[in-house]
Structure formats: structure tokens, C-alpha cells
Amino acid sequence: MFDDRLPKLPIVLSSAKSYLGACVYQKKKSLFGKTTYYNFRLRINKRMDLPEAEIEDIIIHEMIHYYIAYNGIKDTSAHGQVFKKLMNDINERWGRHITLSRKMSADEKEQLCGNKRRPHVVAVVHFKNGKTGIKQLPRVHQKIIAFCNALSKVTEIASFTLYVSDEPYFNRFPTSTALKIYFVEKDILSKQLDTAKELVIVGDKVVFRK
Numbered sequence: 001m002f003d004d005r006l007p008k009l010p011i012v013l014s015s016a017k018s019y020l021g022a023c024v025y026q027k028k029k030s031l032f033g034k035t036t037y038y039n040f041r042l043r044i045n046k047r048m049d050l051p052e053a054e055i056e057d058i059i060i061h062e063m064i065h066y067y068i069a070y071n072g073i074k075d076t077s078a079h080g081q082v083f084k085k086l087m088n089d090i091n092e093r094w095g096r097h098i099t100l101s102r103k104m105s106a107d108e109k110e111q112l113c114g115n116k117r118r119p120h121v122v123a124v125v126h127f128k129n130g131k132t133g134i135k136q137l138p139r140v141h142q143k144i145i146a147f148c149n150a151l152s153k154v155t156e157i158a159s160f161t162l163y164v165s166d167e168p169y170f171n172r173f174p175t176s177t178a179l180k181i182y183f184v185e186k187d188i189l190s191k192q193l194d195t196a197k198e199l200v201i202v203g204d205k206v207v208f209r210k
């Protein structure tokens, strides 16, 4: 897209609440007023679980900023005429859907900014291959029990435990009863579970473990 004319640059994962992607760099002015740009990095937000193509579009958007700054091109504004032309050309030529600013749904805003505490029912699943995953479940007894019954039939699973937690960490995981488990880092998860309460199934009810 950029004719192989941009040097590779670091992509830094970010937890910022204000943007999905950003191209950051430093500026210096020489004695004679010439500005040079250096130390380019792309910052990409990791708070949101977006489809791959959308993440790519965010990266390409930021690379257009990189292209403009790296080549010292003057634009009419941050997303000025030069930016728009490059963006439209790439969209047309490569079938992308890059936009000037991505509109976020209420749910995405919550993922990005949400650190509200609300109770989550979470199944922590240990696989026989050593991996750990989690699943956020609806807070409905029958649905939790049906999900656990389905889980216990999966041969790749060694064990699973139910918890209730109000840690905002869990806000990012979708709630459903589909057998789709999200793999997570064990260390990170175990910290999040410090304040969690364990749940057990007794008859047709899900109750706190005594």
C-alpha cells in the first residue's frame, strides 16, 4: 500500500481509553527552522476485541499518518486533503474500509472505557493441553447448568470451575452460552480471581460454595 517505502516501526499495544489507534512520534526543529520527525511508533488499543479486518483498517489508518509525517508532507489538517486522498486510494485499490474516524457502538465504548463493576458469572476452563480459558455466562440458573453439562462432555477439557466476580477485567468478554472459550493468560486470570467467589451447582440451582 505504501510502495515498500516506509521503514518498519514498532507496534505498541495500548490500554488507552481515548483511541483505538495512534501514530506517535517526536519532532525536532533545527536551528534553521526545519522540522524533522523521528521515533515513530504505532499504538494499537488492545481493550477491544475487534474482527481482524477492522484491526487491519485501524493499523492502515495510522500508517497513513505515518506516511504523511515520515515524508514530511504538509496536509490541510490532521485528516486533511492528503490524508483523504491516500485513504480513498487505498480503499479503492485494496478493497479496504478505512474511515476518518471509526464510530463506536455503545457496547464498544463500554469495552474501551468501561471499568464499571458489575457481577459476572465466569466459567474458568482448564484444558488437558495446559491451556486455560474463560467463558462468561448469562446469570440464569438453567443456562449455567446446561452449559456445564455441555462442557463436561468435551474430551479436551480437564476441569472447570464457576465463579462470580465483579472485576472490570471480565467486562471485555461477551456473554453467551455458546461453547466458545476465550484463552487467557493464567497469571493475569488468577489475579483477577482473587476477589471472586466460587459457585457450585446444587440440584437445579447455582449457589455459592460454602
Ligand SMILES: [Zn+2]
Binding pocket: 061, 065, 079, 100
Ligand atoms: Zn487519524
